[in-house]
Amino acid sequence: MILEKVKALVERRRLLTAGDRVVVACSGGPDSLALVHLLHRLQPAYGFDMVVAHVDHMLRGAESAREAEFVRAFCRRLGLDCQVAAIDVPGVLAERGGSTQEVARTLRYAFLRRVADSLGGAKIATGHHRDDQAETVLINFLRGAGPGGLRGMQPAAGGIIRPLLSVTRQEIEDYCAAEGLTPCLDSSNLHTDYLRNRVRLELLPLLAREYNPAIGENLARLAEIMADQYDFLKQCAADVYTRVADETEGRLALDSAALAALPTALRREVLRLAIEKKRGSLTGISFWHVEKLLEMALDGKVGSLFTLPGGLSFVRTYDGLATVDRAGSARAAVGIAPPGRALVVPGVTEVPELNLAVAAALHDEIPAATGRLTAVFDWQALSPPLVVRTRVAGDRFWPAGMQGSKKLKEFFIDAKVPRSERDRVPLICDQDGILWVAGYRQSARGRPDSATRRVLELTLIRQEEITC
Numbered sequence: 001m002i003l004e005k006v007k008a009l010v011e012r013r014r015l016l017t018a019g020d021r022v023v024v025a026c027s028g029g030p031d032s033l034a035l036v037h038l039l040h041r042l043q044p045a046y047g048f049d050m051v052v053a054h055v056d057h058m059l060r061g062a063e064s065a066r067e068a069e070f071v072r073a074f075c076r077r078l079g080l081d082c083q084v085a086a087i088d089v090p091g092v093l094a095e096r097g098g099s100t101q102e103v104a105r106t107l108r109y110a111f112l113r114r115v116a117d118s119l120g121g122a123k124i125a126t127g128h129h130r131d132d133q134a135e136t137v138l139i140n141f142l143r144g145a146g147p148g149g150l151r152g153m154q155p156a157a158g159g160i161i162r163p164l165l166s167v168t169r170q171e172i173e174d175y176c177a178a179e180g181l182t183p184c185l186d187s188s189n190l191h192t193d194y195l196r197n198r199v200r201l202e203l204l205p206l207l208a209r210e211y212n213p214a215i216g217e218n219l220a221r222l223a224e225i226m227a228d229q230y231d232f233l234k235q236c237a238a239d240v241y242t243r244v245a246d247e248t249e250g251r252l253a254l255d256s257a258a259l260a261a262l263p264t265a266l267r268r269e270v271l272r273l274a275i276e277k278k279r280g281s282l283t284g285i286s287f288w289h290v291e292k293l294l295e296m297a298l299d300g301k302v303g304s305l306f307t308l309p310g311g312l313s314f315v316r317t318y319d320g321l322a323t324v325d326r327a328g329s330a331r332a333a334v335g336i337a338p339p340g341r342a343l344v345v346p347g348v349t350e351v352p353e354l355n356l357a358v359a360a361a362l363h364d365e366i367p368a369a370t371g372r373l374t375a376v377f378d379w380q381a382l383s384p385p386l387v388v389r390t391r392v393a394g395d396r397f398w399p400a401g402m403q404g405s406k407k408l409k410e411f412f413i414d415a416k417v418p419r420s421e422r423d424r425v426p427l428i429c430d431q432d433g434i435l436w437v438a439g440y441r442q443s444a445r446g447r448p449d450s451a452t453r454r455v456l457e458l459t460l461i462r463q464e465e466i467t468c
């Protein structure tokens, strides 16, 4: 029965195929003894190679050394290779501190990965079972996990396979008894932390006794359902990602309108994906961080800034969000980040960051054209205050004379503005966006026409002209 269950999971999740190499992690407890024994039985049918690996954490003196010897002898009887490492966990703890379980666990997995690597990228098999899964889901739930945490452990993830994940602790114990396997019982409890112990010994029995005897099964099923839904959502997020996000020159821009068009679950996942791509991982990113960014993308004030743990910052642009990474802030230091410097109208605003000044004058009629450094606007069609700033990722505008809006980056490319200059081009904006890429092109928006009664004339004055 247990063998059938293991086979079913192996096949359903394609855990093992012919030619695979597997490092079976064996503590000497019932779960891992059953795992070694069962995989050994499956080996001929599936055609994989297996090696057993055991870690003596040196935490219980002679007893743990005996355990290592026990695992060796067990493997010898089955004709299996066994690699044992004695790892000085107490020594590492004395030197670096930390929790015993965490340190033991990190060193244990490091050893298992070394063995797997030495076999040319073998899979690591562990003896996690259905009751471990139920505990994990419940613990994650208590800690406030979202769909990712409610998936519990995966049958196959990160180079680790868990062939016993659909088998209960009781079934494993029955199997050990039936096959005459005599586990070292201590080892199985060695790593159990305080919370897990309480969930195992108090909470789950209470829930089973007083609420639902099928709680373990239900939690394990929830994990499977959540895992499938999570995968689906991730796939959807990856599919729509390029509709929302645009990364160029190391800066990531997210488009608010495209984000708003998605269902909420997908908005969150797209944001998580963007953060993961930019930061390399989601460690330390909570539900709250994602919500905060989402709120900023949908309703935030232009120029507002939010920094995630680890230092990645997002600024609210006119169209959405843009990252301000280290390179970006270096650039912003030579330019002017949103919200920008307010223009005095009428009057002269000095802009020392760009070595220039902007002169603003109001007229009753359109003055004669005076060249590239001057632009005129219908003052009553604008949304003051006007500001001057430099570009951020995601900037768009509608160049006068063209059919529609365009990414500023593309405009710069088409207008052959050298890359080194782009962060120093003054952008004159009102609260609805860019009005003038000063010195290059005015926006189609805000231009005066025959109905205009008040005309704003802006003139760029280069620093040399101010000083001489």
Ligand SMILES: Nc1ncnc2c1ncn2[C@@H]1O[C@H](COP(=O)(O)OP(=O)(O)OP(=O)(O)O)[C@@H](O)[C@H]1O
Binding pocket: 024, 025, 026, 027, 031, 032, 053, 054, 055, 056, 057, 101, 105, 108, 125, 126, 127, 128, 188, 190, 191, 192
């Ligand atoms: N000393 C050990 N040597 C080799 N493998 C081990 C050892 N201890 C545990 N394992 C492997 O890890 C599996 C899980 O063990 P356990 O539940 O005790 O670990 P844990 O500390 O909870 O950490 P995790 O569950 O993340 O592995 C076991 O079934 C076994 O495959």
